[in-house]
Amino acid sequence: MRRTTSALTAAALVAFAACGSTSDDDARRSVALQPRAPSLPAPAARLPPTPGDLLPAMGRVTEREVHPGAATLGARLADVALCEGCHEDVADGFRASAHGHASFDNPLYRVAVERLARERGTAATRVCGGCHDIALLVDGALDAPIEASDRRAHAGISCRSCHGFSAVDVVGNGAWTSTRATFHCRVRATRRVCAPTRSGPRRRSCDR
Numbered sequence: 280m281r282r283t284t285s286a287l288t289a290a291a292l293v294a295f296a297a298c299g300s301t302s303d304d305d306a307r308r309s310v311a312l313q314p315r316a317p318s319l320p321a322p323a324a325r326l327p328p329t330p331g332d333l334l335p336a337m338g339r340v341t342e343r344e345v346h347p348g349a350a351t352l353g354a355r356l357a358d359v360a361l362c363e364g365c366h367e368d369v370a371d372g373f374r375a376s377a378h379g380h381a382s383f384d385n386p387l388y389r390v391a392v393e394r395l396a397r398e399r400g401t402a403a404t405r406v407c408g409g410c411h412d413i414a415l416l417v418d419g420a421l422d423a424p425i426e427a428s429d430r431r432a433h434a435g436i437s438c439r440s441c442h443g444f445s446a447v448d449v450v451g452n453g454a455w456t457s458t459r460a461t462f463h464c465r466v467r468a469t470r471r472v473c474a475p476t477r478s479g480p481r482r483r484s485c486d487r
Contacts, residue, residue, distance in 0.1 A: 333416060335402065336409035337454040340417055353418035356443065357434035366438075373438065381411045383425050383432035409453025413440040417457075 331339030340352065350358075363370035373379045383389045388411065392404050401422045408416035414431040415421050425432050434440070448454040 333405060333409070336405040336416055337448075337451040338409045338413065338416065339456045341456060351418045353414040353416075353420065353431045356417065356439045357414040357431045357437055358439070359434070359437055362438040370438075373435075378436040381435040382415075383412070383427075383429075384435070389425075406452070409455075411436065413437075 331341065333339065359370055359373065381388065383392070388407075392407055395407070396404050404421050405416055408421045412421060412432070412434075414434040414437065415425065415429075418431065420429070420431060444455045444457055446456040448456075
């Protein structure tokens with residue numbers, strides 16, 4: 280009987296010791312898994328450029344050419360026909376592309392923007408307009424109901440909406456700068472000679 284009791288006592292002690300060891304191991308693991316403060320300071324965040332008068336959109340127009348009776352800046356940006364005179368094949372491709380239907384002629388986009396305007400106010404839709412509706416944005420037309428007949432609402436991300444930028448910044452959606460009211464090309468006979476442009480940085484300003 281004594282031997283049986285001793286054996287049971289020894290087994291209980293071994294089991295207790297094993298449990299204690301497991302608890303100690305768990306405690307050490309818990310300490311090891313605790314997050315530690317970084318040894319190096321966090322890098323400074325790069326902020327978007329100082330925006331202009333189109334807030335909350337990040338785009339800026341720093342120079343406007345205003346002439347009595349002249350078309351608005353947005354109307355000129357929406358004019359694809361000017362580019363089509365020399366780039367007919369490109370213009371045809373644009374009209375069939377997603378960029379060509381990125382504005383209010385896309386019913387899904389129209390519904391989304393109109394819902395945002397109801398819930399957050401029309402100023403909030405300028406964030407969308409910084410990429411999708413530049414022709415409307417620069418004329419301040421996003422702050423009012425968009426008429427279905429407004430040509431600017433069907434411009435999409437037009438040729439001059441991108442190629443007319445003087446600078447872009449990849450920090451911040453639609454962080455572009457336009458310093459000219461028109462996209463200038465030198466006219467030679469019936470053709471226009473336009474300055475070359477790199478499209479990569481311009482796309483990265485909007486396409487994420």
